[in-house]
Amino acid sequence: MDRVAEEIVEAQDLHPAPAPSTAEDDDEPFPSMSEQISEQLGGVRGLIESSVPVLAFVLLNVLLGDNVAGLEKRTALYWAIGGAVGTAVLIGVYRLLRKEPIRHAVNGIFGIALGAWLAWRSGDAKDFYLPGILLTLAQVVALIVSVAIRKPIIGYVWGVLANKGKHDWFDNKELFRTFQWLSLVWAASLFVRAGVQGVLYLADQATALGVVRIVISWPIYAATFAFTVWVVRRVTRRQQAALTP
Template structure:
């Protein structure tokens, strides 16, 4: 006896499952590198600040560079992703080179300040021309390079104000560091670099992921196709 449905057939899968967005925790962990990534990226700066207080500028530079290299090598030997470690090493190396050449400890933080200013201005500029940078970054990091959000006015608006938020926060935190730099408050500048580093970034990332996922879920479903009325006499 046969039935209209083959019980041996595999269960139907929702095509949307193949395009499932990573969970909030997964996206946060990937961008921040987990707790280990947070700690490892902060250690070289902590070493520089402490060593500079205890000893002098050049020993502090050598110590911070040495720690950054050690972290990168350790990750390689453990076959762990080195993206965050290399980013940290690159940033530390540029600041260390400038500080070594000038002999002024505060210039260690100058590249980060200049980068922060440029990044904040680019964020605000992209929102002004309606090409919000946060939206494009989202496309690459969380949506497999797809940019369908450009056809959705709600998502364009959402990414625009999120981009403005990122730009304002970025310029505000770099403004604090710039003020300390100009005031020659080197130790306070090092502490501000740590405090205003990952915490605001993590908060902005959390807000962005939560808002975008909420807006995406609230998108209205497509209208059902209208029923076709039978022709008279049909």
């Protein structure tokens, strides 16, 4: 009997019981609003870095185009493409050398490279922005379809990003309805972004298209994301309060 007791004690020492969760942990089931927004947008630095290649393209295309610098339109476009791709690559290399996360940088390089290839192939600066417009419209369609089949994308995104990969919200009627209409909010937000850029694309306003992409895209995204986090936190906290004796 003494030997059994000793073995139990040894097992407890090797595998200590997990520390009980605190009330603070229970009250904060997912990261704070600022942490989530920072993660998704890459913080202020991420916003700046994602805009620099587009800004380089716009500035070089305007300053060098229309023979302002004695260059032909296509030559000026090539310089603008080189500036955009070059700055995107430099940002990625800089982050890599500093051993910093490069997810946002890699995404940026891919999008810039695709737009640059289309613009180079057509010789038209506006095609630089076409991949972003089409991708945004595809996201709008996906969001609407997810609501129609009662599988709201925003709910699944929230589960992955903020709920440790769990999707227990699906059995929570209030949260389910919340993610349904939030998915439509996101669809409307993205449609506005793509719609404004699409109109300028069809009007052959390449410079205005670049300016609009920089000025309105990220602010709209950030505002929609902040609204989403606020709504979800409000619903979950109200439900937790209702369960508290």
